[in-house]
Amino acid sequence: MTSTIVPLGTYRNETPYPFCPGCGHGTILDHLNGALVDLCLDPAQVVIVTDIGCAGLSDQYFATSAFHGLHGRSLTYATGIKLARPELHVIVVMGDGGTGIGGAHFLTAARRNIGLTLLVFNNFNFGMTGGQHSTTTPTGSVTSTTPGGNPERPLDICATAAVNGAAYVYRGTSFDDDLSVRIAEAIVTPGFAVLDIWELCTAYFVPSNKFGKRSLEATQRDMGLATGVIERRSVADYAAAVREGAASVGSGELEQQVEPMFAPGVDRPVRIVVAGSAGGKVQSAVRLAGEAAIACGLHATQRNDYPVTVKTGHSVAELIIGPDPIDYTGIDRPDALVILSTDGLRKAAAYLPRMDPADRVFLAPQVPAVATAATVEVIDPATLGLRVARTDLALTLLVVALERLAAIPAAALEEAARAGPSHTVTNLNAIEQGRRLAGV
Amino acid sequence: MTARVFTDGSRAIVRGALDAGCTFFAGYPITPASPILMMMMRELPARGGVAVQGEDEIASIGMCIGATMAGARAMTATSGPGISLYSENIGLAVMGEVPLVIVDVQRLGPATGGATTVGQGDVQFVRWGTGGGFPIIALAPSTVPECYSLTMRAFDLAERFRVPVFVVTDKELNLTLRSVDAAALEPQPVRARATRTGLEGPPYRYEPPGDVPPLGRFGDEVVRFTGSTHDEEALITKAPATVGALNRHLAAKIDDHRDEIELCTGDRQGGARTLVISYGITAGAVRDAVRDLRSDGIAVSSLVVHSLWPVPETAIAGALDGVERVVVPELNLGQYRREIERLAGGCEVVGVNRVDGELISPALVREAVA
Numbered sequence: 001m002t003s004t005i006v007p008l009g010t011y012r013n014e015t016p017y018p019f020c021p022g023c024g025h026g027t028i029l030d031h032l033n034g035a036l037v038d039l040c041l042d043p044a045q046v047v048i049v050t051d052i053g054c055a056g057l058s059d060q061y062f063a064t065s066a067f068h069g070l071h072g073r074s075l076t077y078a079t080g081i082k083l084a085r086p087e088l089h090v091i092v093v094m095g096d097g098g099t100g101i102g103g104a105h106f107l108t109a110a111r112r113n114i115g116l117t118l119l120v121f122n123n124f125n126f127g128m129t130g131g132q133h134s135t136t137t138p139t140g141s142v143t144s145t146t147p148g149g150n151p152e153r154p155l156d157i158c159a160t161a162a163v164n165g166a167a168y169v170y171r172g173t174s175f176d177d178d179l180s181v182r183i184a185e186a187i188v189t190p191g192f193a194v195l196d197i198w199e200l201c202t203a204y205f206v207p208s209n210k211f212g213k214r215s216l217e218a219t220q221r222d223m224g225l226a227t228g229v230i231e232r233r234s235v236a237d238y239a240a241a242v243r244e245g246a247a248s249v250g251s252g253e254l255e256q257q258v259e260p261m262f263a264p265g266v267d268r269p270v271r272i273v274v275a276g277s278a279g280g281k282v283q284s285a286v287r288l289a290g291e292a293a294i295a296c297g298l299h300a301t302q303r304n305d306y307p308v309t310v311k312t313g314h315s316v317a318e319l320i321i322g323p324d325p326i327d328y329t330g331i332d333r334p335d336a337l338v339i340l341s342t343d344g345l346r347k348a349a350a351y352l353p354r355m356d357p358a359d360r361v362f363l364a365p366q367v368p369a370v371a372t373a374a375t376v377e378v379i380d381p382a383t384l385g386l387r388v389a390r391t392d393l394a395l396t397l398l399v400v401a402l403e404r405l406a407a408i409p410a411a412a413l414e415e416a417a418r419a420g421p422s423h424t425v426t427n428l429n430a431i432e433q434g435r436r437l438a439g440v
Numbered sequence: 441m442t443a444r445v446f447t448d449g450s451r452a453i454v455r456g457a458l459d460a461g462c463t464f465f466a467g468y469p470i471t472p473a474s475p476i477l478m479m480m481m482r483e484l485p486a487r488g489g490v491a492v493q494g495e496d497e498i499a500s501i502g503m504c505i506g507a508t509m510a511g512a513r514a515m516t517a518t519s520g521p522g523i524s525l526y527s528e529n530i531g532l533a534v535m536g537e538v539p540l541v542i543v544d545v546q547r548l549g550p551a552t553g554g555a556t557t558v559g560q561g562d563v564q565f566v567r568w569g570t571g572g573g574f575p576i577i578a579l580a581p582s583t584v585p586e587c588y589s590l591t592m593r594a595f596d597l598a599e600r601f602r603v604p605v606f607v608v609t610d611k612e613l614n615l616t617l618r619s620v621d622a623a624a625l626e627p628q629p630v631r632a633r634a635t636r637t638g639l640e641g642p643p644y645r646y647e648p649p650g651d652v653p654p655l656g657r658f659g660d661e662v663v664r665f666t667g668s669t670h671d672e673e674a675l676i677t678k679a680p681a682t683v684g685a686l687n688r689h690l691a692a693k694i695d696d697h698r699d700e701i702e703l704c705t706g707d708r709q710g711g712a713r714t715l716v717i718s719y720g721i722t723a724g725a726v727r728d729a730v731r732d733l734r735s736d737g738i739a740v741s742s743l744v745v746h747s748l749w750p751v752p753e754t755a756i757a758g759a760l761d762g763v764e765r766v767v768v769p770e771l772n773l774g775q776y777r778r779e780i781e782r783l784a785g786g787c788e789v790v791g792v793n794r795v796d797g798e799l800i801s802p803a804l805v806r807e808a809v810a
């Protein structure tokens with residue numbers, strides 16, 4: 001698209017810069033303009049994304065597209081723009097402050113190698129808000145918030161970007177003659193390009209620290225910092241990689257339609273709670289029962305409860321089935337309670353005193369005896385010489401419970417197991433064990 | 441008998457977004473909103489869109505805003521703690537007039553609260569969740585099919601008014617599986633983006649105040665965007681006349697078009713002296729309770745609010761006609777009851793409230809009515 005562009009003499013508009021005399025911002029922006037002129041880009045295809053502070057004003061002096069957002073977040077907006085339209089040239093202008101408040105975004109942009117050009121206008125303090133110290137203030141420097149000298153170690157922007165994978169890393173100053181060449185190089189580099197450009201804030205940092213042009217290079221030397229082009233890597237651009245990676249993953253099935261094919265077993269809502277342990281496939285068993293209920297022309301709801309640490313402790317699933325739509329999915333008193341383990345018993349104990357003799361409790365053999373008015377039945381596979389795996393117990397006992405309640409026939413569960421995406425053989429086996437224990 | 445799906449609010453929201461033409465999603469893992477993120481990571485790219493997991497919530501909504509300005513139709517999803525981190529960018533989307541859908545799957549709060557427990561504590565938070573003060577649109581589904589239809593509607597309203605639109609649900613609605621008639625997932629009309637051709641004049645327009653100009657797209661033309669107070673050319677200004685016009689415009693977009701946004705479902709019974717006003721998951725218990733009360737011969741009316749913000753004041757005023765007592769059940773300590781109280785005139789307004797992670801049961805609603 002850029003090949004059809006009539007070369008422009010400038011990408012600046014007519015508005016003069018608002019910066020203080022001697023401020024480095026205007027110089028760097030002139031170099032940015034020089035880079036754009038050299039590259040001959042379509043101004044509509046160039047988006048200058050600005051952070052906050054004096055440098056955040058920069059986009060207003062260019063005839064390109066512009067996005068001026070919130071402090072520290074410029075890299076996030078730029079990433080969204082680049083992901084949505086990878087062909088755009090997205091240039092982020094940020095002060096040193098942005099590398100602090102937006103530190104996570106800076107690290108992530110480097111790791112991702114998203115194809116952005118980040119210009120850090122690094123003058124070691126917050127100019128617009130009154131000369132406070134920033135992440136890059138040299139140790140010992142005086143600012144309005146470090147009157148006794150900055151006790152913090154400054155962030156090495158370039159080393160951080162380089163070690164995290166950035167494709168192009170440069171450190172220089174606003175006085176570098178070749179700055180526009182470096183900026184142009186960065187813009188055409190696939191992947192994340194960072195230019196840490198040291199400059200003077202004549203309003204605050206310069207007078208507070210008797211700092212001048214020579215101090216910039218002296219400080220870099222004293223701190224042992226590399227300068228010039230520090231890193232150049234050939235990398236895949238993230239926006240392209242995201243699209244390619246995603247193309248290899250097919251669409252899944254959000255939900256599966258179930259056709260009614262069995263007679264409804266119940267004419268009123270039936271509420272069943274299955275309480276076991278994590279890893280016991282409680283929820284997938286109840287899900288099969290829900291799908292089986294739908295295959296019987298019924299409505300169903302399934303509400304799961306488990307601790308935040310998913311693979312330990314209890315796993316409880318509440319199933320409601322009935323002929324009418326179910327508006328309230330909570331269960332205050334279940335018609336049947338299936339308890340598979342002591343974890344499950346702990347969680348289900350609250351239901352027991354609310355149940356009466358018409359209600360049923362089904363216990364796995366390893367569960368201690370319970371005190372309740374409900375009718376209790378221990379389902380012990382060993383009585384038939386069966387050995388049911390721990391992960392099948394939920395489905396096996398649920399089949400028994402559903403048969404005892406005459407709520408859902410085992411055949412409907414078998415149909416749901418066959419229609420399911422996985423574990424068909426295991427599930428059919430668990431249902432078969434349940435059938436034998438239920439004597440059907 | 442019809443075919444049904446065993447599905448939940450998370451899936452319905454994802455399907456709604458896909459059917460509405462969502463092309464960009466960014467989110468950060470958080471219970472109970474993570475299933476939306478995981479499904480979008482799989483489903484959106486398969487349809488030519490882009491889905492990305494942000495480094496945090498701030499980046500997630502930031503990427504959505506950037507992508508929208510580059511032509512995408514974007515959605516993000518989180519829970520209350522994530523909305524806290526979205527706060528500054530919600531303000532940016534309002535100020536920059538960015539269409540965006542934000543799903544808040546509420547959990548019990550405050551702070552990390554109860555990650556896997558239900559709550560409705562974000563109702564006033566989504567209304568006032570960023571600095572500066574501004575009207576907002578927030579839709580609240582009360583069933584799985586409504587999760588689908590109101591997500592589509594949120595995309596439509598976002599385009600209509602160039603605003604962020606909330607879809608406010610909760611853990612229970614999003615994670616509880618329910619049988620749903622396949623035909624009940626009713627697609628809603630979603631308007632195409634009004635994209636600038638470059639001939640419409642400036643990118644922002646403040647006169648007439650409620651007017652919404654088409655959105656420019658990076659790459660098609662030179663587009664300027666800013667979150668600072670700006671003139672119609674998106675240049676930063678502090679000129680009082682311009683800034684006042686801008687802020688009144690942001691309010692008027694919604695205030696002057698309430699009839700296009702407000703939404704509720706009334707179920708009025710002649711002679712009823714009690715009205716139950718509910719929203720979200722709690723409306724399910726109310727439907728159940730109302731059915732039982734009526735079959736016991738107790739007259740009761742119900743109003744389910746779907747547009748939490750703006751408050752459907754006209755419909756509420758109509759529903760209050762002839763009513764002496766209003767019952768407002770909610771899983772917080774009376775956040776929406778405040779809105780009802782200011783509209784209720786001489787009516788007694790009572791709350792039914794739980795903040796213990798348990799649902800409000802139909803029995804509690806029946807007790808409050810009878």
Ligand code: SF4
Nearest residue numbers: 020023054127201202
């Ligand atoms: S305050 Fe500092 S950074 Fe801001 S314009 Fe003045 S010199 Fe430049």
